[in-house]
Amino acid sequence: MEKRILGKTGLAVSVIGFGGIPLQRVDQEMARKMIQKASQLGINFIDSAKGYTVSETLIGHGRKGERENWVIATKSMARSYDAMKADVASSLGSFQTDYIDLYQLHNVRTQEQYDEVMGENGAYRALLEAQQEGKIGHIGFTTHDVHMLEKAIESGYFSTVQFPYNIVENQGAALFEKAKAANIGVIVMKPMAGGAIDQGSLALKYIVENPNVTTAIPGMDSLNQIEENAAVGKQKEPLTSEEREQIQKIALALGETFCRRCGYCGPCPQGIDISTQFLLEGYYLRYDLKDWAKERYVAVGKNASDCIECGMCEPKCPYDLPIRKMLQRVKENLS
Known part of the structure; x- marks a missing residue:
């Protein structure tokens, strides 16, 4: 090693x-x-x-x-x-x-x-x-x-x-x-x-x-x-070269809906820490830590359930993510 x-x-x-x-x-x-x-x-x-x-x-x-x-x-x-x-x-x-x-x-x-x-x-x-x-x-x-x-x-x-x-x-x-x-x-x-x-x-x-x-x-x-x-x-x-090609394909595929947690979408007028919502959803869906993720989702206070879909976050996202739809998905999974 x-x-x-x-x-x-x-x-x-x-x-x-x-x-x-x-x-x-x-x-x-x-x-x-x-x-x-x-x-x-x-x-x-x-x-x-x-x-x-x-x-x-x-x-x-x-x-x-x-x-x-x-x-x-x-x-x-x-x-x-x-x-x-x-x-x-x-x-x-x-x-x-x-x-x-x-x-x-x-x-x-x-x-x-x-x-x-x-x-x-x-x-x-x-x-x-x-x-x-x-x-x-x-x-x-x-x-x-x-x-x-x-x-x-x-x-x-x-x-x-x-x-x-x-x-x-x-x-x-x-x-x-x-x-x-x-x-x-x-x-x-x-x-x-x-x-x-x-x-x-x-x-x-x-x-x-x-x-x-x-x-x-x-x-x-x-x-x-x-x-x-x-x-x-x-x-x-x-x-x-083949592996580098595969890496590019993975990056492109994830790029459509993957939050990089850069923070540029904030601040949210409702006080939601947007990137944390997607982080916790990842633990829920992909780490199989459902109870642990839900506990932290509640503990952060303001979460995806508080989103009023004002849309102020989306123009600031450098990756053009559909943040409102993604927060709705978080709400459905974790609320």
């Missing part, structure tokens, strides 16, 4: 990592088998989150006795100092470890949220303290917003950034180059576009061909998926 250095952390991580969100769908014994199989195939980077229900706990059981073989990353949506401090303690217990290699501020989407987490009583201060106490090794940043990605890279506060990147979502590519120049590790989430791309090996090959990407973290919930994904990390051949 090819290894790349994860920016300032200095950690050598497998170019194909293990995305922990779908572990919620398997039992403890299957999770153990999957994590052991991944380790045997050379995968050594695993990513989870406080919001992924039992994922951290399953990883803790699954990697027991093999702590030195894994670079463990997790993340929290906590915004305040106290909430983040509690989440770090909780994660340490779930993983059954005394340190976590990478702890990330999760899904910071707006300037207001950024100011909150970086403020005097914000979550970042709690992570700095945890780092000084040896509870975490490094601090990272995740977002779906390209402007927040740029801000995180330019700030100099983070060792890694995590952002969506795949055949149809490449809005972060130029900033990945900037991150590498600043010695910031780049972790790619949504490598299969949230399950919209069914040609997994091709999708991963496209991503790892980018030298500015450190590791891609496809979600996996079966031994077969682990074997297929790990095989990509051992390939050395560049994409063929």
Whole structure:
């Protein structure tokens, strides 16, 4: 398995990592088998989150006795100092470890949220303290917003950034180059576009061909998926002309109704976070996390059910997506 250095952390991580969100769908014994199989195939980077229900706990059981073989990353949506401090303690217990290699501020989407987490009583201060106490090794940043990605890279506060990147979502590519120049590790989430791309090996090959990407973290919930994904990390051949043609076809096909979460459609007069609606729908339809997605759909407050079809979003979308029809579909699926 090819290894790349994860920016300032200095950690050598497998170019194909293990995305922990779908572990919620398997039992403890299957999770153990999957994590052991991944380790045997050379995968050594695993990513989870406080919001992924039992994922951290399953990883803790699954990697027991093999702590030195894994670079463990997790993340929290906590915004305040106290909430983040509690989440770090909780994660340490779930993983059954005394340190976590990478702890990330999760899904910071707006300037207001950024100011909150970086403020005097914000979550970042709690992570700095945890780092000084040896509870975490490094601090990272995740977002779906390209402007927040740029801000995180330019700030100099983070060792890694995590952002969506795949055949149809490449809005972060130029900033990945900037991150590498600043010695910031780049972790790619949504490598299969949230399950919209069914040609997994091709999708991963496209991503790892980018030298500015450190590791891609496809979600996996079966031994077969682990074997297929790990095989990509051992390939050395560049994409063929036929594969590039296929990639273009996939991008064109998804382009008609696929939200890239660029955020240009906002702000919505009704206060709907439009891109989050499509993200949650993807978890519902393609990740088979129906209850989890519905809970978060309700929790965001304003959702697709509040759309009055004013149409102000559609002229601002650079991909000419039929946003009103897409929100109606979200409402039918998740309401």
